[in-house]
Amino acid sequence: MSQRYRVAVVGATGQVGTLMLGLLRERAFPASEIVAFASERSAGRVLQGAGAGGGDLTVQGLDEESIQGFDLALFSAGGSTSGEWAPRFAAAGAVVVDNSSRWRMQDDVPLVVSEVNPEALASHHGIVANPNCSTMQMVVALKPIYDAAGIERLVISTYQAVSGTGRAAVDELLDQSHALLHEREISPPASYAHRIAINALPHGGSFADGEDHTDEERKLINETRKILGDPAIRVSATCVRVPVLTGHSEAVNVQTREPLSPERARELLAAAPGVSVLDDPSAALYPLAIDAAGQDDVFVGRIRRDPGHERALDMWIVADNLRKGAALNAVQLAELLHAQGLRGARPAGTAAA
Ligand SMILES: NC(=O)c1ccc[n+]([C@@H]2O[C@H](COP(=O)([O-])OP(=O)(O)OC[C@H]3O[C@@H](n4cnc5c(N)ncnc54)[C@H](OP(=O)(O)O)[C@@H]3O)[C@@H](O)[C@H]2O)c1
DSSP: OOOOEEEEEETTTSHHHHHHHHHHHHTTOOEEEEEEEOOGGGTTOEETTOSTTSOOEEOBOOOTTTTTTOSEEEEOSOHHHHHHHHHHHHHTTOEEEEOSSSSTTOTTSOBOOTTTOGGGGGGOSSEEEOOOHHHHHHHHHHHHHHHHHOEEEEEEEEEEOGGGTOHHHHHHHHHHHHHHHTTOOOOOOSSSSSOOTTOOBSOSSOOOTTOSSOHHHHHHHHHHHHHHTOTTOEEEEEEEEOSOSSOEEEEEEEEESSOOOHHHHHHHHHHSTTEEEOOBGGGTBOOOHHHHTTOSSEEEEEEEEOTTOTTEEEEEEEEOTTIIIIIHHHHHHHHHHHHTTOOOOOOTTOOOO
């Protein structure tokens, strides 16, 4: 009988967790059992039809007893929960795939995108990090260009959807929009520093004291270099939050080391795994957030020569931030781990069913 695994989904009631449960089911991940974890607030809540075979799951709280006996733990419950509980799951024998930023830049934690650097998985010590959503979609599109011509410098402007902030931000955008359209008073902003409805905030992420870049901008810089394994790439990033529900868009200027024509870039991207090229501006064909939402691929269009630099291209990269930007890549990493024999630090004599 082929190997089947006991899987924990931590943050199972959230946007990413819900999608991970759905993808484990849709993609028929070989799970013998899936256990849903969330905060104590949700303990006892029933997630209907969310189990591996379509059965219901009852949400559990995290404690030393409930986390024992797992082969795999998919985390999407924020950095502090990952900081506290990911090492405990790993010590109990599970391989953790973590969606938060908590472990991404740690040297002994691989930061992996399934189409870009799957070989990095082999070096894990119990925790594997899933990159930030904006970085994830960008590197999927950049990898074929990097392999063909190298990358010297990136200048990135993001247009990020509110679902990237969490469910509360989605509700806030919808509430504010509804209030504006019905000429009602708008509640003070809670998820962002300013109103997000019918606005654009040059404040994607948060500013640490004394920092002139947001943490989201730093993630784009640092994570891109780590995933592509090239600390020499120069990255300039501005992250903007826009009133889009799902689907991050990015305008990216790519300065290559070797010359690369837009035509060749288009061919390379069209052949790349996980990428779809939509590029016929004369027919108003280019990637849109509303079309990318619910899709697995990263969409690329508006591929053109930068008139200001003979070795630079401009492009527009769009993907579903909850899917490829988070849940889908986590499940793809689980599939790759399975293909490699999925082994955590489980004590001898307690092998999976
Ligand atoms: N949204 C994105 O595009 C995106 C992309 C990449 C990575 N991520 C990362 O994925 C994580 C979740 O994002 P999301 O959008 O799914 O957020 P969300 O919808 O707000 O869900 C948060 C989840 O975390 C759980 N949680 C909160 N505090 C907890 C605790 N103390 N112990 C256990 N569980 C706890 C929540 O449980 P309750 O329901 O019980 O509160 C809920 O299941 C974050 O780390 C985020 O940075 C998100």
